[in-house]
Amino acid sequence: MSDLVTLLEVGGPVAALGGGAAYTRAKHPRVYWPVVGLPISTARLLGSYGSVMEACGLTVAPSRLRVLAVKATTRREVRPVPPRRGIIRPTSTGLRLRLRLAPGQEPADVAASAERLRHAWGVHAVYVTTVKPGVVELRLVGFDVLRNVRMPRKATAELLKVPVALREDATPFVRDYRTIPHQLTLGATLSGKSMYLRHLITGLARQSVALVGIDCKRGVELAPFASRLSALATDPDEAAELLPVLIKEMEVRYDLIKARQGIAPGTPDEEITSDIWGLPDSERPVPIVLFVDEVAELFLVATKKDEERRDEMVTQLIRLAQLGRAAGIYLEVCGQRFGAELGKGATMLRAQLTGRVCHRVNDEASAKMALGDIAPEAVFAACAIAPEMPGLAVAGDTSGGWSRIRTPYLSLSDAAGICRESAHLVPDLPALKPFRPDTPVRPVESSAPAVQPHPVTD
Incomplete structure (x- = not known):
C-alpha cells in the first residue's frame, strides 16, 4: 500500500x-x-x-x-x-x-x-x-509561426513600407513600394487575398499617400475604405474615365521632373534627379497607389465597342506600370486568374509587375501564371496550400527568391474604422476630385438629459 x-x-x-x-x-x-x-x-x-x-x-x-x-x-x-x-x-x-x-x-x-x-x-x-x-x-x-500569426512588435511602417504578413522564418514580410513598385496578387475565393488587401490599405492609410481604387465588383471590396480613397471606380466604364486622368497626372509629374532637370551652371550634382524622390520636399508630389481588384473584369468584353475600350484601358495600365515608378505612381493588381488567355496586353502587363503573391488557387495553371516565370519551384508550394489555412501565400519577386507568408486576421469593421480615422490624410489632388467616392456621414446620437426641464411660470 x-x-x-x-x-x-x-x-x-x-x-x-x-x-x-x-x-x-x-x-x-x-x-x-x-x-x-x-x-x-x-x-x-x-x-x-x-x-x-x-x-x-x-x-x-x-x-x-x-x-x-x-x-x-x-x-x-x-x-x-x-x-x-x-x-x-x-x-x-x-x-x-x-x-x-x-x-x-x-x-x-x-x-x-x-x-x-x-x-x-x-x-x-x-x-x-x-x-x-x-x-x-x-x-x-521553434514552432510553426504561421499557424497563429502574430506580427513582431518591431515591425513598424514607414513611408511606402507596410508590414502586411509574417514569413515562415518569423520575420515580417514588408511591402516596400520603393523597392518593388508594382505587384500582382492572385488568389481564389476565400483564400485570404482580401485580408492581404485590407492590411495594405490600412497600412498606407496612416501615411501621406493617395489611394486610388478600381473595383469592378460594384465596389464591394473597396467601398468600405471610401473615406480614405482619393478616387474609386466601381465598373469598367468608370475605370475607363479614371485611367486617362492618372496618365495625365503622370505626365504632369514628368514635366515637373524635367523642369527640375533644366540644369543651370551652378546647380549641385545632388539636385539633379530622374524621379520625384530627388525633388525638394516642398515640390515633391504625393505618391499614388492604385489598387485594381478583379483585374480580369477589365479584360472581359462582349461587343466590339467593349473591345476597343478594353484595349485602351490595358494600354493605359501598361503605361502606368512602365513609367509610373519615377512619377510616384504604384500598382497593386489583384485577381483570381491572370494570363495570356485574358486577351491582348495581359502578358505584357504581367511582365511589368515585379512582385508576386500567390494565395490558394483553383488550378496549377493559375500558380504558374503568378510564379512560374520567376521561381518555378515556388509553384509546387503554392499548389500545396490547404483550404483550412486562409491567408497563407507564397511571395516572390523577379530575383528568384520566394518564401511562405501568412496575413494576420483583420476584421472589415476594424479596417474601415482605421480608414475613417485617417480620412483627414487624404491629399488634395484636384484631378481626382471628380472620382472621390461619397462617404455618408453618420448621424450623431444625442442622449436625452437625465433631468427633464420644466417651464418657469409666474
Missing part, C-alpha cells in the same frame, strides 16, 4: 506536468517555447554541435599547426574542425547564431544540411542567410 501511495505521490505530478507540457505545446506554442522548448533545444545544440556538424559533412580537416598542438599537449584523437560557432541569441520564436565557415566551405553547404540540423536539434525549421563573406546566420524556429 505504501508503494502505491509513493507511486501516486511521485508519478501523479510527473504525469500532470508531462500532460500539461504536451497540451501547451500543441495549443499554446508561444508559451511552451520559452519555458520548455528553448532550454531543451539549446542544450541539444551545445551538447551535439560538433558531432552533428561532422555527420552533416560540415567539417574540414584540421590545419597542421592544430594537429601538432593537439599531439604535443594531449593524446586524444585529432578530429575534423566544424565551423566556429558564435553566441546563441534566443528570440521569442526560436534561436539565432552565426557560424564562421572554414576555408573551402560555402553557404550552400550549410543550407543543404538545414533539414538535418532541424531534426538533430529538435526545432520546427532552420533557415540560413549570408551575413558577409565567410559568415552565415542560422535562424532556428
Whole structure:
C-alpha cells in the first residue's frame, strides 16, 4: 500500500506536468517555447554541435599547426574542425547564431544540411542567410509561426513600407513600394487575398499617400475604405474615365521632373534627379497607389465597342506600370486568374509587375501564371496550400527568391474604422476630385438629459 501511495505521490505530478507540457505545446506554442522548448533545444545544440556538424559533412580537416598542438599537449584523437560557432541569441520564436565557415566551405553547404540540423536539434525549421563573406546566420524556429500569426512588435511602417504578413522564418514580410513598385496578387475565393488587401490599405492609410481604387465588383471590396480613397471606380466604364486622368497626372509629374532637370551652371550634382524622390520636399508630389481588384473584369468584353475600350484601358495600365515608378505612381493588381488567355496586353502587363503573391488557387495553371516565370519551384508550394489555412501565400519577386507568408486576421469593421480615422490624410489632388467616392456621414446620437426641464411660470 505504501508503494502505491509513493507511486501516486511521485508519478501523479510527473504525469500532470508531462500532460500539461504536451497540451501547451500543441495549443499554446508561444508559451511552451520559452519555458520548455528553448532550454531543451539549446542544450541539444551545445551538447551535439560538433558531432552533428561532422555527420552533416560540415567539417574540414584540421590545419597542421592544430594537429601538432593537439599531439604535443594531449593524446586524444585529432578530429575534423566544424565551423566556429558564435553566441546563441534566443528570440521569442526560436534561436539565432552565426557560424564562421572554414576555408573551402560555402553557404550552400550549410543550407543543404538545414533539414538535418532541424531534426538533430529538435526545432520546427532552420533557415540560413549570408551575413558577409565567410559568415552565415542560422535562424532556428521553434514552432510553426504561421499557424497563429502574430506580427513582431518591431515591425513598424514607414513611408511606402507596410508590414502586411509574417514569413515562415518569423520575420515580417514588408511591402516596400520603393523597392518593388508594382505587384500582382492572385488568389481564389476565400483564400485570404482580401485580408492581404485590407492590411495594405490600412497600412498606407496612416501615411501621406493617395489611394486610388478600381473595383469592378460594384465596389464591394473597396467601398468600405471610401473615406480614405482619393478616387474609386466601381465598373469598367468608370475605370475607363479614371485611367486617362492618372496618365495625365503622370505626365504632369514628368514635366515637373524635367523642369527640375533644366540644369543651370551652378546647380549641385545632388539636385539633379530622374524621379520625384530627388525633388525638394516642398515640390515633391504625393505618391499614388492604385489598387485594381478583379483585374480580369477589365479584360472581359462582349461587343466590339467593349473591345476597343478594353484595349485602351490595358494600354493605359501598361503605361502606368512602365513609367509610373519615377512619377510616384504604384500598382497593386489583384485577381483570381491572370494570363495570356485574358486577351491582348495581359502578358505584357504581367511582365511589368515585379512582385508576386500567390494565395490558394483553383488550378496549377493559375500558380504558374503568378510564379512560374520567376521561381518555378515556388509553384509546387503554392499548389500545396490547404483550404483550412486562409491567408497563407507564397511571395516572390523577379530575383528568384520566394518564401511562405501568412496575413494576420483583420476584421472589415476594424479596417474601415482605421480608414475613417485617417480620412483627414487624404491629399488634395484636384484631378481626382471628380472620382472621390461619397462617404455618408453618420448621424450623431444625442442622449436625452437625465433631468427633464420644466417651464418657469409666474
